[in-house]
Amino acid sequence: MRLAEDEVEHARSLRLPLLGEPTPHHFGLPCPAHRGGRCSVYTERPRACRSFVCLTLAALEAGDIDNAEADRRVAKLREIADRVRSGLPDEGRSLGLWAAVARFSDEGENADDGDEAWRVRHSAVLLDVLELEHQCRRHFTARGW
Ligand code: SF4
Numbered sequence: 001m002r003l004a005e006d007e008v009e010h011a012r013s014l015r016l017p018l019l020g021e022p023t024p025h026h027f028g029l030p031c032p033a034h035r036g037g038r039c040s041v042y043t044e045r046p047r048a049c050r051s052f053v054c055l056t057l058a059a060l061e062a063g064d065i066d067n068a069e070a071d072r073r074v075a076k077l078r079e080i081a082d083r084v085r086s087g088l089p090d091e092g093r094s095l096g097l098w099a100a101v102a103r104f105s106d107e108g109e110n111a112d113d114g115d116e117a118w119r120v121r122h123s124a125v126l127l128d129v130l131e132l133e134h135q136c137r138r139h140f141t142a143r144g145w
Helices: 005-013 047-051 055-062 067-087 097-110 116-140
Strands: none
Touching: 055 067, 055 116, 067 097, 067 116, 097 116
8 A cells, every 4th residue: 555755654653564665655455454354453554544445335335235245355365365364485474475476476487497386386376366356346437546
């Protein structure tokens, strides 16, 4: 998520995972402040969070879907994200999810072609990544993104 320059220190105090040190402009998702199905720093959340209305929230507010459908979409996304995360190497898990995926993908390009087991695992993770991207685009981007 994007951070304005004047929000960086506040985001640091909220322990959001800043990306791009020494001059961060983003924090990584999934957000560690998301706990128990809600934002644990809601009243202090960054401006990008305040202004972000994803397609699912927009549909909920418009009455096009109900809470159960919104919950189902979120649960499905989390399930896929968990699957992706569990397939990544341990050393990548301290990065944001997408940064870890990018590193994992780069490793594939440099991998030993003879390591078949690694290639199979790598392909399975990347298929889950495609599904994750699809679900994000379909239900969780903001209108016009
Ligand atoms: S709204 Fe809260 S939980 Fe969601 S990304 Fe922003 S700070 Fe994190």
